[in-house]
């Protein structure tokens with residue numbers, strides 16, 4: 001039994017009738033509610049920063065900024081997106097293992113809340129760039145801890161990694177770290193991993209990161225103002241995964257932060273979150289183009305696939321599991337049958353779902369939604385493969401439908417390519433006519 005999907009009362013079929021498919025549809029209300037739930041669960045000393053990496057759409061970012069989120073960015077475009085979305089530079093942190101001088105300079109000129117440095121050479125570089133700009137720039141030292149988080153889908157630290165400074169190296173570097181004239185180290189950043197669904201793991205992480213920050217600050221002569229405890233809060237995608245228990249997270253983090261602030265009353269914490277904020281508000285809507293059978297198995301060939309949603313193909317696991325999916329454009333009472341949901345790419349890997357339960361009467365023109373798809377969608381996918389380009393993105397906000405990104409056209413796709421005049425059949429022909 002499938003129902004028609006509506007978002008804030010707007011049928012998805014109506015949205016597709018206007019904006020076409022494949023399209024990412026976002027529910028702005030679901031997004032701000034999710035932010036508010038997290039905000040309410042955390043103590044006031046913790047600031048929530050949105051990681052644009054999860055979904056850099058400027059309209060979604062604007063909704064989160066309006067709701068009170070800061071921005072965690074990792075490229076000039078993400079930085080400018082956040083500013084365009086209305087964020088105050090004082091609520092921006094810039095992070096990433098290979099920052100350019102241009103990025104560092106823009107951070108200093110804007111006076112962002114903090115640049116998160118990922119190596120000691122980068123700290124020296126930033127000191128020079130900030131000095132040249134005549135700006136004292138607050139810095140967080142990203143530390144690669146000597147422990148690992150339990151229950152993370154992807155380990156970002158606690159082993160050999162390109163991120164951050166190993167804790168032993170930071171401690172060995174000692175007071176030199178805190179003694180830079182222009183790059184003013186005001187705190188410590190640790191990011192352990194992503195897709196964490198166990199509340200206890202989030203709490204334990206926070207406790208251990210706070211203890212680590214104290215140890216590093218002591219050794220490095222850092223007058224601690226900020227501890228960024230990372231984040232990596234997960235959302236359930238698959239059967240048998242349970243949502244993160246926010247009450248347990250809230251209580252545990254509150255206790256840890258209170259104990260820490262009893263010793264360091266001025267310190268503020270930052271929690272970064274991408275996936276947790278945006279995943280659930282997004283649905284990737286595909287149009288079925290053909291249905292067919294091959295060797296006795298059903299295929300629904302759709303107008304979009306892994307080129308827009310690579311994450312749906314078994315994130316962080318060798319075992320291929322399906323994202324939640326369903327028929328969204330009409331109701332159906334037909335019994336379900338197993339369908340392989342494939343896309344337009346000329347590779348057998350372009351399969352968004354294997355043996356997905358969809359109505360047996362699935363037909364061309366039907367719309368299928370891949371749910372919980374607001375995070376790590378097209379920007380984390382090979383959108384240029386076979387030159388299909390970026391899908392459209394639509395936001396439903398206050399019951400109104402807004403196009404928030406144009407679908408790439410062939411002209412858009414060709415614009416960045418250059419055909420030397422000597423090879424251009426048009427100019428060559430014109431030349432011949434003269």
Ligand SMILES: *Cc1c(COP(=O)(O)O)cnc(C)c1O
Nearest residue numbers: 051191194195232272273274275
């Ligand atoms: C990717 C990343 C994030 C966002 O992670 P989510 O799991 O999407 O919340 C936050 N901080 C850092 C350092 C990251 O690399």
